Amino acid sequence: MDSRAEGTEVDGERIADPATDTFVAHRPLLFTVAYEMLGSAADAEDVLQETWLRWVEVDLARVLDHRAFLVRITTRQALNRLRAMKRRRETYVGPWLPEPLATTPDVAQAVELAESVSMAMMLVLETLSPTERAVFVLREVFDVGYEDIAAAVGKNAASVRQIAHRARKHVDARRPRKAVSATETRAALESFQRVLETGDLQGLLDVLAPEVVLVGDGGGIRRAARRPTVGADKVARFMIGALGKNDVPPSFAPTSVNGSPALLVRRGGEIDGVLAAHVSDGRITGLYYVRNPEKLHRVESETPLTLR
Known part of the structure; x- marks a missing residue:
């Protein structure tokens, strides 16, 4: 502005x-x-x-x-x-992740908003076409009427209804099935932080679900795996190895990113990245590690978000 x-x-x-x-x-x-x-x-x-x-x-x-x-x-x-x-x-070099935002406490309390901006949901939205994404976001997240959506995307209302149905079906097939409380996510991340700090491989395996997926985004600027890492053993060994390959050990600080608990990773006082997680049944099923420095400008100052 x-x-x-x-x-x-x-x-x-x-x-x-x-x-x-x-x-x-x-x-x-x-x-x-x-x-x-x-x-x-x-x-x-x-x-x-x-x-x-x-x-x-x-x-x-x-x-x-x-x-x-x-x-x-x-x-x-x-x-x-x-x-x-x-x-x-x-x-883009390697996997792409959304730009993480430090969010205000009210975002976490607004379950619908927190889910819609979560890393897991934002990645699902990436699989939609641009028009499908616009229609889905306006209708399902912001409850905009079909006529108003039609005016915004340059379609008629009947077409928008069809696009909305198709997009909803696509998202429902890929979105996390179970809503998880911030308390449960925070507890899993606290356990994850403790075992990372001690380099406890077995402890890390206990925190991770067998099918856990790690997605890292370095943007070709910082080191990150060029494709998702799948499986508890591979993810655990990668995390311990990646975080240990430096003379300066990392430090972790709890934070709130995109409406959910996360970890802010620092080395030598400088921000190294943000770790967000998806949790199911007390174990981490998804890890999202944003290291691209061009995406870390909003991880310390809170960004207000709202559905109204």
């Missing part, structure tokens, strides 16, 4: 500007929409800038529902960017 969004000041006093006030009021929602569609906070911010530039040209007197109109603009801009990002990701 450029300087015009800050409002106008006369003699040191800010003059109310309806366009600016409305945009600022809905900004957390618009950011959440863009982030869920893109999986990138940096790209979501660019989308908001583009949305703002179009919003200030709108005749507000002719807009019945400001929130719906802003969501429509945001969706269009995010959809355009998502199509371009899909092409860029074909040349």
Whole structure:
């Protein structure tokens, strides 16, 4: 958002500007929409800038529902960017993971929101086409009406209903089957942290589910496996080896990322990465290790997210 969004000041006093006030009021929602569609906070911010530039040209007197109109603009801009990002990701080095966000406590408490921005769900959304993802996010996450979605994605309402059904079926077949409490995830991560710090291989095997999958994202900048690692023994040995291959031992700090407990990994005081996890029946079934430094700018300052 450029300087015009800050409002106008006369003699040191800010003059109310309806366009600016409305945009600022809905900004957390618009950011959440863009982030869920893109999986990138940096790209979501660019989308908001583009949305703002179009919003200030709108005749507000002719807009019945400001929130719906802003969501429509945001969706269009995010959809355009998502199509371009899909092409860029074909040349991405190694697995791609969403940009992790340190989130406020209220996100973890809002179960629906926390699930929708979890690493596991964001990876499922990556398997949808851009239009399917936009329709699914707007309908299933933000409960936007079919007519409004149709206007946002450039389809008719009947087509949007079909796309929504197809996307829902696709996601349901791949999403985690069981909702897990933050308490259970935190307990599993605490155990995981303890055995990592001691290098206890057997202890690590006890924490990991037999079918656990580790996905690492170094973006070609930092060392990470070029493909997912599957199986408790392989994941345990990889984690102990990877975290030990340095003169400076790593330290771990509990944090909250994308609405779920996670671990912030540091070496020598510098952020090395973020470890998020999916837990089932008290054991870790999925590990997501983001090391790409270009994706670690929002892991210490909380980002407000909302569905409303």
